[in-house]
Structure formats: C-alpha cells, structure tokens
Amino acid sequence: MRALLCILLICFGTTCLAQDPIQLIGRNTGEKLLSDGNEIRTFGFAQEIGENPGVPGPSLEVIEGDSVVIDFWNISQGAPHTIHLHGLDVDQQNDGVPHLSFEVHHMEHGFYRFKAPHPGTYVYHCHVVSSIHVQAGMFGLLIVRPAVGDNYTWEGGYNYWYESSLLMSEIDTNWHHDSVLLHDYDTNMSHHHVRIPKYKPQHFLINGLAEQQLDDLTIRGVNDGNLYLRLSNIGYFGNRIIFPSGLNARVIDSDGRPLPVEEVTDTLEILPGERYGVLAAPDSAFMDEVIVQYFNLNTGIVLNEQYVNVNIEDAAGIKESSKEVVRIYPNPATSSLTVEVGLQEAEIQIVDSQGRLILETSVTGSESFDIRNLPSGAYILSSRTALGIENHPFIKP
C-alpha cells in the first residue's frame, strides 16, 4: 500500500510541477469595473478564451532554473502586442521590445522562451506603444520562486510564513476611449506619433482595486513569523509606501536582487517599473493599514492615498496546531471521511489517482463527507490554509 501511495504522490507531484507552456491571450475588448461604479474599456491578458482580461493580468509563477515557455496568442484586432519581461535577464529575441524582438499580430502565436533566472518579483507588460498599452491594462506580475522552496526569498535568504503582493498602477479614464486605444500603428516604424491627452489619473489602484474594493485585500501575518511583501509599481506616478511600525519592515531586495545592505524603514518609495521585497517581522498581534501614496514625479505632490488592511494574528494557538492544521480520519475510510481543521478555514480538494478532481469545498471546524459512492481506490485530500498546503493520502477499500 505504501508503494502505491508513493507512486500516487509522485504522479500528483508531477502534475503540479509540469512545465507546460504558460498560455496568455491578448485581448483588446476588456471591461473594467472601477470603484465609482463606472466601466471602462481595457486591453489585457487572459488565460482562457472568452475570459475578460483582468487589470492586472494573471500573476505568473515560475521556479528558478525552469525552462519557461510563454505561448502568447493575440486574438485582438488592431495594433500587435508583445510580452516584455521587465527586469528579467532574457535574451533580446525573447524580450518583447517590438523592433528588437518580434510582434504578435492578430490571430498569431508568439513564443517567449527563457530559463527563469534570479528568484524575485518581476512585471511583464506589452511593449507596443507601451505608454498606451500598459495604461490600457496589459501588465501583470511575474514571480520567480527559488528552487530551494516556496517559502524562501532565495537560496540562503529568509524563510517566511506569509506573503502578499501589491502591484500599484493608476487609471486615467480619458486614455480609455477608442480615440486613444485604437491608435494608428505602422509595423515598419520603431517610433510612433500618437496624440494622447495629458495624463491626469482619477483612479489609483493596488492589484487593480481602489477605495472600498480594497476591503477584499488584507495583508495577513502572525506575530512571530516573517511576512514577505512583494511591492511593484507599473504606474506613471511614484509610490510612497508607509508601513505600520509594528511590522518592523525592512527592505531586503530590489529588482530581483538581494540588497547588499538591508534598510530598516517605515517608508519606501517605488518609482515606475521598480520592484522591492520587504521582510516584516511583527512581534505583536495588531490590525492596522499600509498607506500607499501616489505622487507626481515632476512636482512630488501626493495626489492620492489608498489603504490596505493589515491583520497580524497571535501565533500562539495557530502554531501549536500547525503540525496538523488538518487531520482526516478514519483511514482507510469506508463510508464517511471526517476532516478536522485547526483554528482556521481550509480549502480542501480531493483528487483520485488520475489527478481528477472529486470534491472541492471549504471546511471550518469538523465536517464529515459521505464517501459510500466513491469507487475503491487511493485518493489525496489536499488542504490549503493560511499556514500552507498539506497533502493527506487516504484509501477507500
């Protein structure tokens, strides 16, 4: 039985680790709901046909050393698009700068290939008339995770319990009219003259959200474990990030490289295109906010502030039970399987030996599932909580 479980775990593991090409679809007909209730037209990246491209696009994750292929399929009409891997060490051919690399036209596929270099936080974006296409929504986060493991900043770096990514941008709705978005484009030219309105953003975003929409975003942590923040700016304003002093924040990496000297600070400025890694080591439980200010690069004047909730929990109870956040019994299980979760909520999935999803639900406390109709065989129940992912193999005789 143990051998069977090992084989199953290996199969299960490989499905997770397989380096299939990452599919990105370019679309010019996105819609974005703003915090004031208005909808604007956007360009953007999706991962499925028919999916509204998000602003930002999907966050991509790869592992250091992986051979990565991004299959970019442009299904939109009008100007071509590209994918520029901002800050990543890739060769010129795969760098997405149109006249130095290649453009992907309507109904074409473009393949970007690279070996994932330094672990860190990067941004990808379209590089065709980039001032317009980035503002239109064609950008997203790219995280290179270290080969040593998910919860490390890099090999020999820091271990952390929680992480949060904040990607800042702005929106000027006057740039989202067809007169700007449907600009002329001549593929033979490396530079384009496009008339654009003066940039006066009215919306200041974090992960595409602003104002009351940010209630859905919380930076979580515990009072005796590290919390890693990935902070990036893809807007045209500068960002000043103000951390609650209880976070004991220090800047440890920048643009995908560890900083030679770490800086303990409650305030961090991020200029357009920059990314920073901040390690927080809170020593008490508290609730507060991270303040993000957006300032004009020419005048230095702060035009707007947004707030992200911070919730640092007391680790005492959580950590005691963390070796077994989720417990399942009996095993083997004939008629019912009970899933018991520690202090928090768990998202659980049961997959069969072929990796087929049998059940997906969330559990708080203890819940029993009727498994009389489940065919005999080996299964894996995987659970995801704020403390990580656990895999629990079980047998239905």
Ligand SMILES: [Cu+2]
């Ligand atoms: Cu584009």
